[in-house]
């Protein structure tokens with residue numbers, strides 16, 4: 116059973132002008148229960164479109180999707196979903212407390228549980244002080260905090276967050292990351308969109324990269340960022356210049372930059388042979404690590420190679 | 424569960440306008456109270472007026488009943504006119520702003536069908552009209568009753584007819600609001616209908632039939648008249664009830680039928696829409 120499952124999900128917006136916008140083409144994606152999944156992609160890639168399709172806010176033009184094993188369009192399952200829309204606008208005539216009360220009731224929560232939960236959630240996002248202030252007077256970050264409280268109100272099994280850290284201050288972001296990890300610990304599934312890749316890298320278990328409506332890469336963050344075949348060997352002492360040419364001829368490293376040697380190895384056996392060669396040619400090894408590329412590097416690569 | 428929440432939300436969205444309306448109504452109620460306190464209306468009236476034979480007053484009515492009937496008739500017409508005019512203005516923006524990006528997602532992501540969202544808004548808007556006209560009508564009825572001793576509950580039917588008349592118009596406004604997402608165009612079209620098209624259709628025998636004698640043309644005009652809602656005649660129902668005259672229910676049920684069809688159409692449009 117998957118938390119989210121889409122098959123060939125496609126959305127073409129029909130616009131008044133002649134050309135229709137193909138916002139999503141054939142996206143097949145799986146989000147497993149209990150994981151934090153990040154959907155990445157440049158502006159206009161179709162991330163928000165994907166989320167809105169899952170929630171039945173817009174209708175697909177092709178393919179199918181299931182959320183918590185229910186077909187999209189099944190209204191009842193939304194009781195178990197928490198959603199933070201991008202650039203959300205709460206009704207400005209409501210206070211923070213009223214927003215949570217009204218949307219809590221719309222979410223199907225009943226009386227006593229709702230009331231105690233509202234206080235709890237406002238405290239969680241440190242907005243208790245602003246409970247009786249109209250949201251029209253909130254700052255950007257305060258609205259975002261209220262949005263999070265609203266998304267978490269019904270204690271959802273699946274949390275869908277569109278640009279959740281947008282507008283949060285650094286302390287708020289840190290607390291937000293901790294919150295996500297905490298929720299995952301409780302078995303919740305989290306699906307999020309974000310442009311802040313360093314953050315995604317820190318919290319997400321798996322990511323998918325969307326570009327121009329197509330899924331260009333997906334996988335676990337560790338697998339994607341940890342390159343199997345490139346290792347970085349840091350030396351304590353350089354290989355003597357006399358032996359170096361000979362060693363390079365044998366091992367063919369990608370680069371040697373002072374004490375840092377970068378090389379390609381196909382497997383563990385080859386890695387050990389590299390280490391042996393360095394030692395035999397007089398090098399003294401300090402550390403060996405698999406090269407890690409950042410999610411950002413990966414993202415840029417995935418998105419630009421797809422442009423052509 | 425979700426409908427009361429939506430009604431509360433709708434009322435809160437128009438809290439200021441409702442407060443102002445209730446304030447204005449309270450002002451007129453106060454004025455009426457002062458008039459009632461400083462003058463003894465029944466004796467002043469019987470001393471100065473002889474009752475004409477008027478068909479808006481049930482035969483055998485006492486002079487004071489005649490007076491109250493007149494006042495009720497005027498108040499009923501005025502209340503309904505103002506109620507419709509003002510509430511169209513107040514409520515036209517509610518659906519378009521619910522459908523704004525960033526807001527509509529918040530509502531639609533809840534376990535609540537689109538039809539239910541529309542129903543909640545619909546009931547909320549009716550509540551605005553019922554609340555404000557109810558406050559004014561019940562207040563006036565009480566003051567007049569206490570002063571004159573005449574208690575005619577038929578006057579309170581204005582609350583129903585005003586709300587019903589608005590309800591039918593609001594179903595049109597829902598369709599317009601969903602299709603155009605604009606409060607201004609909704610208001611324009613509804614007013615064109617209420618103050619121009621509906622009166623023309625109602626007086627088709629005098630105006631439209633003068634254009635041509637073609638039977639098909641005339642039948643089409645008749646048909647249009649029966650299909651479209653009849654706000655003026657719904658309002659007149661209250662006056663007929665107050666005067667104890669026979670009531671023609673055709674305008675009421677045909678308008679309700681139109682409203683039901685419009686409501687269904689609004690739901691259909693809203694369901695299909697990408698928001």
Ligand SMILES: Nc1ncnc2c1ncn2[C@@H]1O[C@H](COP(=O)(O)OP(=O)(O)OP(=O)(O)O)[C@@H](O)[C@H]1O
Pocket residue numbers: 128129130136137138156157158159160161162163164165201
């Ligand atoms: N209602 C709409 N009508 C027509 N086109 C739309 C509509 N909404 C989105 N689009 C188009 O669909 C494409 C994808 O938009 P979407 O909002 O899903 O992007 P995104 O990945 O969320 O971008 P961002 O990172 O900027 O939030 C864009 O080209 C956009 O112009």
Ligand SMILES: [Mg+2]
Pocket residue numbers: 162163164201277
């Ligand atoms: Mg987006």
